[in-house]
Amino acid sequence: MDKMIAGIEMTPLKHIRGDAGDIFHIMRSDAAGFKGFGEVYISTVKPGNRKGWKRHTKMTLNLVVPFGKIRFVLYEQQTGIFQEVVLSPEDYHRLTVPPGIWMAFQNEGTEESFLINFASIPHDPTEAETLQLDNTVIPYAWS
């Protein structure tokens, strides 16, 4: 990837290991990237599977992957820029995606992977557009 899409942010987060178990930070109300709270939910993706494409008109997404490994593909239709990000517990970051960006994601591991989306507004099907994974609008070849 040579170019970056404006507004996409990667924020390093603490993953604190302990004898009995770990702590993974996700979001605080006083974090620099906090844009309000609307809904938080989990989306899982099975090995060999993908979900997408979706483009929100209002929602800002904040994505973490505490279990498994997921490749996110982001596409800004106006500029034609693609950006790819891989998240996992081993490289624990929060990926912030502003409204207006197409996104799809693929399991890159061998187990069912979990993403948590801390979203700025509650789920509202009227504010999101969807396209099938294979379509004639987004020139992306899955591998």
Add this chain to the structure above:
Amino acid sequence: MDKMIAGIEMTPLKHIRGDAGDIFHIMRSDAAGFKGFGEVYISTVKPGNRKGWKRHTKMTLNLVVPFGKIRFVLYEQQTGIFQEVVLSPEDYHRLTVPPGIWMAFQNEGTEESFLINFASIPHDPTEAETLQLDNTVIPYAWS
């Protein structure tokens, strides 16, 4: 358990299964049980391990277990009431714990289990008390 601790709530949440992966609801800003957002984080507990005890003076906890199986033990010191709750993806609920209740938890499964705490205030070590798992204050026999 004959008695219940006042203020402990169990809210059924949607777990929507799909071919490519699942969706687990956690919290919405317009949910009946929403008491404000301060921080959201994950705490994991390894097989055969426990974490606790902790009692918050200000934080309301909202706990879900999307992976694994965890037994929560809640103790109201004033009344001497214990209450136990087991959460897992197979019995997907949000457990709400108000301030003032001692809590500890134990992995009940064979894999590392994950809880997500959607908390009403950000982490603040000065508003929580802790006790070791074995102590002389809380008369609980772990099994």
